[in-house]
Amino acid sequence: MRSNEKGPELGQLRTLILGDDRGRVEAMVQLLARAGLQVRRAGSADEALRAWETQSCDLLLVDGSLRGELSVVLPSRRLGARPTARVILLDPQAGADLSAWLGELRACSLQPAVVKLGSPYRVLEEVLPLLDWRVPDADGAAPLDDPETSGDPDPDAVNFVVGLWARRHSGVVQVSSQGLLATIYEGDPIDPESRRALILAMWEGGVTFAAGFTPYGSARIPIAPILWDTILRLQRPELVLRRLDHVLVERGAAARALELPVSDSLRRLLEMPRAHTPLREACERAGISPRELAGPLSALITTGFFMLRPAPAAAESPARAPVEAPPTRPTTPPVNVGTRQLNPPARPAPPHELDGKTSFAATPRPQARSGYFDDISVHSVEAPRRATVDPSHLALLLGRLQKEWERIERADDWTALGVPKGSSPELVSRALERLERRYDDETVREAQNAMLSEISEKLLARVREASKNIRAGRPSGGVLAVPPHQTSFEQGLRALSAKDFHTAARWFHVAREQEPNSSLYAGYLGWAIWNNPQLDLRRRHAKGRELLELADVSGDPVAATQTFLAAVEADSGEHEQAVARVARALRLDPEFGLARALQRRLRDRRVVDED
Incomplete structure (x- = not known):
C-alpha cells in the first residue's frame, strides 16, 4: 500500500541484502540503488543482525543463496518486534521448511514475505510492490492519491492505465537503471517490451519522458507521479467516472462496442442520444450504476474498441473557419461507421539522444466532437486520397x-x-x-x-x-490451434535462423512470459540475449549466461540449451567444461548439427593450442 500518511519515501528505505552469491547480490544492490533506495550488501548474518538491532535497517532482503538453516542463522529472538520493518526472503532453497521460522517472525509482529524472483534482475518488479512507501509529488507538494482510496493497485488496473497513457502520448521513455527505452506513438497499442519499461518507470520514479505531443508540451518530465495518480484513482469505480466525465471517443466506437456481448444496461447507455450530456448523467438515465460501468468500459478500452481523448474547454476550442472544397476534385466520402482504418497517422521520428533539446513534430489532434459515443463526422472537408501509399x-x-x-x-x-x-x-x-x-x-x-x-x-x-x-454447425475446435507461447517461440526461431538476435530475444521473452516454467524458452532467450548486438557487451553476456544456467538446472537437459551453454563456456575460456557439455548435447540428440559444428571447432582449437 502506498500512502501519504505513513511510510517513508522510496529514497529513505534503508535496505540490507544478505546472501552468499556475491554476483547475484551485487546485481540486486545496483538495481535497487539506481531506483533510489539506500541499499548495501551485508557481509555476514551477524552484521545484518547488528544493523537490525540498532534500527539502522528498515528492509532486510535474505537471498536463497545464504547457506545454513534460517532459524539458526537469523533467529527470531534477535530480529525482535519492529512492526514498521520488513523481512523478505528471495528464492528460498527447494525443499526448505520455512513454516516454523516464518511463524516465529509473525509472532514478533513482523510481516515476512517470500518472493520467487528466478533472476536478480526482477527484484524491482517483485519486491517494490510489497513495500509500504509513498511516492512524492513532482514538486514534492500535494498528495497523489485520493484519501478514499486504499489498497495496492490491481495488475489489470496497472496495465490498463499504462496502455491508456501510452495511447494518448508520443515520445520516448527512458528507464535509466535498466538501460531501457520505450518508444510510444499516440493512438497505437504498445508492445510488451515498452509496456514493461513503462511499468518499471512507475516503480522507479525519476524516469524522464521526452514528450512529442502531450498535454504537458515538448519537455522532459517525470511520469511516475502521473501514472501513480491515475492508478490510485482507479481503485474506486466512482473515481473512474470523475475522470471520464469530459472525454470523447473516436468515431465508430459505439457501433463496434454494440457488436460485443455487453450487458443490457451498458447497451442502453451506448444507444441513447447524448449531445452534451455528462457521462454521469447519462448513466443515471440508462439506469446503470458506476460500479457496473467501470469494469466493462475499462475492458472495452483495453481491447482497443475505445480510445479516450480529453475534450478541450470551450475557451480553448479554436473557432473553425469555413473550409472550401478543392475546386478540381470532389471530396472523399465519409468513412463507414465501424470501419477501423489500417493506414496509421504519420509518426514523429524518435530522438537519437534524450538531451532535453530534442523536439518532435507535433501530431495534430482531431477536432472535438459533441457526443460521447455518437458517430459524428469531422466538421471539415477531408483532403483527397492520394493514389499511392507512403x-x-x-x-x-x-x-x-x-x-x-x-x-x-x-x-x-x-x-x-x-x-x-x-x-x-x-x-x-x-x-x-x-x-x-x-x-x-x-x-x-x-x-x-x-x-x-x-x-x-x-x-x-x-x-x-x-x-x-x-x-454450418461444425466449427474447428482447435485441431489446428496452438498455444500462444508456441507461436511466439516459432517466431523467435525464425528470427534466430535469420540471425536477427534482437527480434528473436523479444519473441522468446514473450513466450517465456506466457510459459514461465519452460527451461527451453529460458535457454533460447539466454542465447538470443548473449548474441544481441544492440545491448551492452558485458550486460548481455551476464544476463544471457544467467538465463542459460537457469535453464540448465530448472528442467530436463535439452540438446539446444546444452550446446548454447557450451558455446558460452568456450567463449569464456572454460574449454574442458565446454567439451564435456557439447558431448552431453550429442548424447541427447546425435543429429543436432549445431552441437557437431561446435564439437569440431573445439577439437580444432585444442589442436592449435597443442601446436
Missing part, C-alpha cells in the same frame, strides 16, 4: 497484417473471427463484415503491392472459411 505506412501495414495472419492461421474458427465461443449468428455475421472491411481496405487496394494483396486474400479466405464452418 512506403513507411506500407511497411507498417504489411507487418500488421502478417501478425494478424500468424495469430489466426492455426487458431480455431471463433478466435479467427474474434468472437466468443457460442456467439449468435448475428454476431458472427457482423464480425465477418467488420473483418472483410478491414482486410479489403481501400489502402490495400491502392497499394498495388503483391505481398500485401496476397496476405490480404489469405486473411479474407480464412475468416470467410471460419464463418462458413460456424454457420
Whole structure:
C-alpha cells in the first residue's frame, strides 16, 4: 500500500541484502540503488543482525543463496518486534521448511514475505510492490492519491492505465537503471517490451519522458507521479467516472462496442442520444450504476474498441473557419461507421539522444466532437486520397497484417473471427463484415503491392472459411490451434535462423512470459540475449549466461540449451567444461548439427593450442 500518511519515501528505505552469491547480490544492490533506495550488501548474518538491532535497517532482503538453516542463522529472538520493518526472503532453497521460522517472525509482529524472483534482475518488479512507501509529488507538494482510496493497485488496473497513457502520448521513455527505452506513438497499442519499461518507470520514479505531443508540451518530465495518480484513482469505480466525465471517443466506437456481448444496461447507455450530456448523467438515465460501468468500459478500452481523448474547454476550442472544397476534385466520402482504418497517422521520428533539446513534430489532434459515443463526422472537408501509399505506412501495414495472419492461421474458427465461443449468428455475421472491411481496405487496394494483396486474400479466405464452418454447425475446435507461447517461440526461431538476435530475444521473452516454467524458452532467450548486438557487451553476456544456467538446472537437459551453454563456456575460456557439455548435447540428440559444428571447432582449437 502506498500512502501519504505513513511510510517513508522510496529514497529513505534503508535496505540490507544478505546472501552468499556475491554476483547475484551485487546485481540486486545496483538495481535497487539506481531506483533510489539506500541499499548495501551485508557481509555476514551477524552484521545484518547488528544493523537490525540498532534500527539502522528498515528492509532486510535474505537471498536463497545464504547457506545454513534460517532459524539458526537469523533467529527470531534477535530480529525482535519492529512492526514498521520488513523481512523478505528471495528464492528460498527447494525443499526448505520455512513454516516454523516464518511463524516465529509473525509472532514478533513482523510481516515476512517470500518472493520467487528466478533472476536478480526482477527484484524491482517483485519486491517494490510489497513495500509500504509513498511516492512524492513532482514538486514534492500535494498528495497523489485520493484519501478514499486504499489498497495496492490491481495488475489489470496497472496495465490498463499504462496502455491508456501510452495511447494518448508520443515520445520516448527512458528507464535509466535498466538501460531501457520505450518508444510510444499516440493512438497505437504498445508492445510488451515498452509496456514493461513503462511499468518499471512507475516503480522507479525519476524516469524522464521526452514528450512529442502531450498535454504537458515538448519537455522532459517525470511520469511516475502521473501514472501513480491515475492508478490510485482507479481503485474506486466512482473515481473512474470523475475522470471520464469530459472525454470523447473516436468515431465508430459505439457501433463496434454494440457488436460485443455487453450487458443490457451498458447497451442502453451506448444507444441513447447524448449531445452534451455528462457521462454521469447519462448513466443515471440508462439506469446503470458506476460500479457496473467501470469494469466493462475499462475492458472495452483495453481491447482497443475505445480510445479516450480529453475534450478541450470551450475557451480553448479554436473557432473553425469555413473550409472550401478543392475546386478540381470532389471530396472523399465519409468513412463507414465501424470501419477501423489500417493506414496509421504519420509518426514523429524518435530522438537519437534524450538531451532535453530534442523536439518532435507535433501530431495534430482531431477536432472535438459533441457526443460521447455518437458517430459524428469531422466538421471539415477531408483532403483527397492520394493514389499511392507512403512506403513507411506500407511497411507498417504489411507487418500488421502478417501478425494478424500468424495469430489466426492455426487458431480455431471463433478466435479467427474474434468472437466468443457460442456467439449468435448475428454476431458472427457482423464480425465477418467488420473483418472483410478491414482486410479489403481501400489502402490495400491502392497499394498495388503483391505481398500485401496476397496476405490480404489469405486473411479474407480464412475468416470467410471460419464463418462458413460456424454457420454450418461444425466449427474447428482447435485441431489446428496452438498455444500462444508456441507461436511466439516459432517466431523467435525464425528470427534466430535469420540471425536477427534482437527480434528473436523479444519473441522468446514473450513466450517465456506466457510459459514461465519452460527451461527451453529460458535457454533460447539466454542465447538470443548473449548474441544481441544492440545491448551492452558485458550486460548481455551476464544476463544471457544467467538465463542459460537457469535453464540448465530448472528442467530436463535439452540438446539446444546444452550446446548454447557450451558455446558460452568456450567463449569464456572454460574449454574442458565446454567439451564435456557439447558431448552431453550429442548424447541427447546425435543429429543436432549445431552441437557437431561446435564439437569440431573445439577439437580444432585444442589442436592449435597443442601446436
